[in-house]
Amino acid sequence: MIVERVPLGVYAANCYIVMCEDTKEAMIVDLGGESEEIIKKSKELDFKINCIVLTHGHGDHIAGIPGLLSVIDCPVYIHEKDEEMLLSPKLNLTAVMSTDEISIKPDGLLKDGDILKVGNLEIKVIHTPGHTMGGISLKVGDYLITGDTLFKGSIGRTDLHGGSYDTIIDSVNSKLLTYSDDTIILPGHGPATKVGIEKKTNPFARK
Ligand SMILES: [Zn+2]
Ligand SMILES: [Zn+2]
Numbered sequence: 725m726i727v728e729r730v731p732l733g734v735y736a737a738n739c740y741i742v743m744c745e746d747t748k749e750a751m752i753v754d755l756g757g758e759s760e761e762i763i764k765k766s767k768e769l770d771f772k773i774n775c776i777v778l779t780h781g782h783g784d785h786i787a788g789i790p791g792l793l794s795v796i797d798c799p800v801y802i803h804e805k806d807e808e809m810l811l812s813p814k815l816n817l818t819a820v821m822s823t824d825e826i827s828i829k830p831d832g833l834l835k836d837g838d839i840l841k842v843g844n845l846e847i848k849v850i851h852t853p854g855h856t857m858g859g860i861s862l863k864v865g866d867y868l869i870t871g872d873t874l875f876k877g878s879i880g881r882t883d884l885h886g887g888s889y890d891t892i893i894d895s896v897n898s899k900l901l902t903y904s905d906d907t908i909i910l911p912g913h914g915p916a917t918k919v920g921i922e923k924k925t926n927p928f929a930r931k
Contacts, residue, residue: 744843854892
């Protein structure tokens with residue numbers, strides 16, 4: 725497995741390319757802008773894009789999708805509770821961002837416990853609401869992709885549509901920080917960290 729981080733868009737949201745080395749198929753996680761960067765990477769690393777999976781429906785994680793879909797055809801997946809956000813420029817905030825207004829109809833809806841297959845990789849969907857109602861994290865191998873639920877030293881904001889402080893605290897502590905200390909956290913913004921580090925240093929971790 726190869727995992728690449730590509731920060732994209734004006735908010736530098738992390739796009740992750742998760743690739744199966746056996747079959748050269750990849751899942752794209754979030755796509756906040758500059759879809760041509762991902763097309764370029766797919767040629768450099770010689771992979772085929774199997775699907776786009778969204779950790780949640782905010783504009784800074786979805787703005788590059790129309791551009792990518794104009795070049796390649798692949799399904800877009802999001803948690804069922806964030807579908808309305810993906811459809812509505814008002815809820816996904818692209819109505820007030822410098823990008824075009826975006827409304828995307830997902831090809832499939834995810835729920836907690838779903839397993840996505842990309843080549844020989846199995847990716848587990850973990851529902852981690854609180855930043856949005858349909859926020860998800862993804863577990864693949866030793867990696868945990870956490871979207872805007874958990875960052876190095878912080879958590880996502882909870883003042884936007886569907887946000888809840890108590891819910892995000894529960895998602896972080898009851899679902900994410902229960903993985904082994906060596907699990908590598910790949911957040912929606914900023915650098916990678918590890919479960920063990922966040923348990924010790926993140927002010928939102930329950931002691
Ligand atoms: Zn967000
Ligand atoms: Zn974000």
